[in-house]
Amino acid sequence: MKTYDYTIEPDVIEKNPTLSEINDVVAAPMEAPPSNGWKVALGISFTMLIIGALSLGYSLYYGLGAWGNNQPVGWAFPIVNFVFWVGIGHAGTLISAILFLFRQKWRTGIARFAEAMTIFAVMTAGIFPLIHTGRPWLAGYLFPLPNQHGLWVNFNSPLLWDVFAVSTYFTVSLVFWYVGLIPDFAMLRDRTKKKINKFFYSLFSLGWRHSNRHWNHYEMLYLVLAGFATPLVLSVHTIVSFDFAVSILPGWHATIFPPYFVAGAVFSGFAMVQNVLIVLRKLFKMEHIITIDTLEKMNKVLLATGMMVGYAYGMEFFIAWYSGNPLESFVFINRAFGNYAWAYWIMVTCNVVFPQLFWVRKLRRNLVVMFIVGVFVNIGMWFERFVITVTSLSRDFLPSSWDYYKPTLFDFGILIGSFGLFFTLVILFIKFAPVVSISEVKGVLKSSQPHHH
Amino acid sequence: MEIDNKKLYGVGALFTSPNKVSDAAAKIAEKGYQDWDVHSSYPIHGMPKKMKLKWSPLGYFALIFGLTGTSIGLFLTYWTMSVDYPMIIGGKPSFSLPAFIPVLFELTVLLAAVGTALTMLFVLFKLPNNRHPLHDTDYMKEVSVDKSGIVVEAKDKLFNREEIIEIFKQLGADKILDINLDSDEVNYQPKILEPKFLIFLVIVAFGISFLGYFVNNKLLFMTPFNFMVDQQRLDAQSKSEFFRDGFGMRLPVEGTVARGQVYYQYKGKPELAEANLINPLVPSEKVLALGKKKYNTFCSPCHDYHGTGNGRLNGQFPNPPSLHSEKVRNWKDGHIYHIIVEGQNIMPSYALQLTEDERWSIIHYIRALQRSMNAKEEDLK
The missing domain is CATH 1.10.760.10 (Cytochrome c-like domain)
Structure with a gap:
């Protein structure tokens, strides 16, 4: 068997490109006329978005009776989709902030794109808390605005913590992303020949002039933002898990939920980033910037977080038995062998079994294998939230109200629409903004930094 | 000579090698120039030290903004939950700090991150500034691609064009060039209350006022689909199409006793x-x-x-x-x-x-x- 020496750091950027080549490669998709592939992709995702919009419009007009939600399963697709999409967002912050603090240089090629995905995923997720009441225009009451009723929001409620966590997360991610984009927009501004592009690039770059007096503050700001984004990203999914854990329902009321949710979020987010990057690097000829080594490292993260999630599944069963609480053990036996056993075993197979392929180096570096596993992971993680939400609710404390939850066509329409929205935003982003952080990639090139004797 | 100097913004030198530019920066800093800068499209390691720049104070700003966020959160939760509309939830005191920590934390992060970023961009850098003399110069076009450059500005007290060109030559610059002000840049007087900026402020003010009014007085009281409010019903004594016997009012089911009534035990006696x-x-x-x-x-x-x-x-x-x-x-x-x-x-x-x-x-x-x-x-x- 061949052995590999992993102590030697491979080059973050392959083929040793010059600085101006980096500019050219990243600017190319924005300068070239839209390709047919891009148009088709936009058409498909926009159609999905329209399907979602129509389903949602009908649901709001007709009322939420159009959905499958009913007693006892009052929380269903909307919360499942919300947790799923917030989770997708977590990979971006992990890559851009936590890996930055750990000085992982391989993040530079993928950080910008992952951050953009964070923002789009949180936007998509944000739709569900708004629509799940059927009256999205009343969402203003979620914020502590002074109103004629003299009422305030309930600061003791996890649902309110969610409002603060998700909106803060979105704002901070947006600031982080935009601050990173300023130098790149400045580069594009200095490069472009079209007048309209020049206007917008000037507007967004704010007149950045590549000054090292500015870089001095800029790097400090980046450190500060990374330092704040790191606990923030952990807090967001922790608070999302409180939505469940603070209630008293067996299967939800567990202290393992915060770390379990955070690990699951990173897991699904990495799978999504990896999937889209595989397509992107091929499409834009960025194989030397988003290298196979980078993807391999992402797969290792997938393997690790997948096993954390698997550990959580096992630990939930252990605690259900060890606590001696008959309600707890009933819920977990019901999860694995009851009405929704099919969903449970999809979840376990996709999340725990398939990522084990990544123990093998060859499979870890095989684009087809990693793409398929990534898709499976996202299916599995969606089902994880479905299993947690629906199995516990459908078998609550009163056997007389037990029921089998079935989603309707409108539920699926809105789910498809959420993917449509996410991918529409992603596809527009890759056409109109630099998908790779030019200044960061330049900074990690071998030839770019002074070598002192 | 005097007239030339007025139009001259500064003298720039372009370097390809990161080693050379970083040595050159150290030299310029040593000479005691004040109004000069190094430009590169990415941060060069060790440059702040070579340029003798001060440690960035942004960390302190982050601390101040963060603590402001915490205080606002503490005041908001305390005042709303314990003073203005005291509520006891789950048998806990109306001011239950552990339950407020998520909100305090989020507000801390929000204000620290946004405040620090805005401070850097708008206070320290004085951006947006698209009229800076360096914009649209050949120097800038090279710097944003693959060169790094040093500019010594003409307004520096020690500035002497020939001397600086000589220094740059010694430091091994690939290219040395004068950066001149455009005619409109010479006459341009920056002022805070520019018409464009005033119009922007007015639009923002009107936009926020309208939005605030609309949300607080219209949007939150909107009932667009109120057909669900109108439910079918029967008045007392009216005929029912639904029940087979045609009665709109219903009798108790045979053999049952309604709540609050007692079974009559002397039927027929x-x-x-x-x-x-x-x-x-x-x-x-x-x-x-x-x-x-x-x-x-x-x-x-x-x-x-x-x-x-x-x-x-x-x-x-x-x-x-x-x-x-x-x-x-x-x-x-x-x-x-x-x-x-x-x-x-x-x-x-x-x-x-x-x-x-x-x-x-x-x-x-x-x-x-x-x-x-x-x-x-x-x-x-």
Whole structure:
């Protein structure tokens, strides 16, 4: 068997490109006329978005009776989709902030794109808390605005913590992303020949002039933002898990939920980033910037977080038995062998079994294998939230109200629409903004930094 | 020479090698220039040290903004939950700090991150600044691609064009060039209250005011699809198309007793009722008032307001016998109660219309009516 020496750091950027080549490669998709592939992709995702919009419009007009939600399963697709999409967002912050603090240089090629995905995923997720009441225009009451009723929001409620966590997360991610984009927009501004592009690039770059007096503050700001984004990203999914854990329902009321949710979020987010990057690097000829080594490292993260999630599944069963609480053990036996056993075993197979392929180096570096596993992971993680939400609710404390939850066509329409929205935003982003952080990639090139004797 | 210097913004030197530019920066800093800068499209390691720049103060800003966020959160949660509208939730004190920590944390992060970023961009860098003399120069176009450059500005006290060009040459610059001000840049006087900026401020002010008004007064009170409010219903006594018997009002299901009612155990046994049932109410003003009200509603149409039997329905129904007869006066309360519950001859049961207390009150009122028609001697005293 061949052995590999992993102590030697491979080059973050392959083929040793010059600085101006980096500019050219990243600017190319924005300068070239839209390709047919891009148009088709936009058409498909926009159609999905329209399907979602129509389903949602009908649901709001007709009322939420159009959905499958009913007693006892009052929380269903909307919360499942919300947790799923917030989770997708977590990979971006992990890559851009936590890996930055750990000085992982391989993040530079993928950080910008992952951050953009964070923002789009949180936007998509944000739709569900708004629509799940059927009256999205009343969402203003979620914020502590002074109103004629003299009422305030309930600061003791996890649902309110969610409002603060998700909106803060979105704002901070947006600031982080935009601050990173300023130098790149400045580069594009200095490069472009079209007048309209020049206007917008000037507007967004704010007149950045590549000054090292500015870089001095800029790097400090980046450190500060990374330092704040790191606990923030952990807090967001922790608070999302409180939505469940603070209630008293067996299967939800567990202290393992915060770390379990955070690990699951990173897991699904990495799978999504990896999937889209595989397509992107091929499409834009960025194989030397988003290298196979980078993807391999992402797969290792997938393997690790997948096993954390698997550990959580096992630990939930252990605690259900060890606590001696008959309600707890009933819920977990019901999860694995009851009405929704099919969903449970999809979840376990996709999340725990398939990522084990990544123990093998060859499979870890095989684009087809990693793409398929990534898709499976996202299916599995969606089902994880479905299993947690629906199995516990459908078998609550009163056997007389037990029921089998079935989603309707409108539920699926809105789910498809959420993917449509996410991918529409992603596809527009890759056409109109630099998908790779030019200044960061330049900074990690071998030839770019002074070598002192 | 004097005129030339006025139009000159500064002298720039371009370098390809990061080693050279970083040595050059150290040299320029040593010479004691103040108004100069190094430009590169990415941060060069160790450059702040070479340029003798101060440590960035942004960390302190982050601390101040963060603590401001915490304080705002603490005040907001304390004032709303404990002062303005105190609420006890889950048996906890109205100010339960552990439950507020998520909100405090999020507000800390929000203000720290946004505040620090805005401070850097708008206070320290004074951006947006698209009119800086360096924009659209050849120097800038090279720097943003693959060169790094040093500019010494003409306004520096030590500035001397020839001397600086000489220094740059010694430092091994690839290219040395003058950066001149454009004609409109020479005449341009920066001022805060530019018309464009004022218009921007007015638009923002109007936008926020309108949005605030719209959200707080219109949006949060919107009821666009209120057809769900209109539910189908039947008025009392009206015909139902839904139930087979056509009655809009429903009878209790056979064999059931509604909440608050008692099963009547003397069905078809008036003697037993008379023997066992005792009026539980004491005749008070309140009881008599209730009895009068219910009697006038349910009994008087046939029995007349005074119990004579010559009621308003005279002619449509056969008159019932008078309530003042010897027979009725001698009935015990239980007997009358039985008749109210079960009915008698043509009179139907009034069990559904009258509650137990109402029946007994009516009986007290009937007794009062009987007494009024057959008053005894001592009643006059």
